[in-house]
Amino acid sequence: DTEVTQTPKHLVMGMTNKKSLKCEQHMGHRAMYWYKQKAKKPPELMFVYSYEKLSINESVPSRFSPECPNSSLLNLHLHALQPEDSALYLCASSQQKVGGVGTEAFFGQGTRLTVV
């Protein structure tokens, strides 16, 4: 199984709503990532989890709250978002070996989020 599965595929939410994005992988990868991608732009890194601990937070606003319940799951909790947060949210995973070569990321299909 070389898939990263994200749910839901599409999400429309109001600015006062609370919602969560979910991501799952069963490749035994110990690094998981959240990226935000605007149209015609490259993915922007938001968070990195390494061995289920948050290792990088790229100064993301607190209305985005990541969670890694176990080594296969990654959530992104959303609250009080703004219309400019509308984007494609991508989850990815990769092997992580200390001192090893940089490895490729496996991406999910993404959640298309629209904030109204």
Next chain:
Amino acid sequence: GDSVTQMEGPVTLSEEAFLTINCTYTATGYPSLFWYVQYPGEGLQLLLKATKADDKGSNKGFEATYRKETTSFHLEKGSVQVSDSAVYFCALSDRTNAGKSTFGDGTTLTVKP
């Protein structure tokens, strides 16, 4: 910090034309290099990779060679098809940086019949 520079797009070609998309990088360490492809409405898929100097990555007729002396990883395909129309991202991953990837801005390729 690490950075990746891709040739500016978009690129429009006729079917069976030769494709080159240029990519150069700057990295403090010794990175691995990747090309990802993104079809409309989808996530990114790994197209090919190279982990050390002079390695050639190849897949589906696409090729790229890791050139340390010129810090480049140009993508080539000898004969493009309409189905190759997509956005192509050059990226690097440095073993010292928690495995995070640094992406170029992407190049949109349109292949016309």
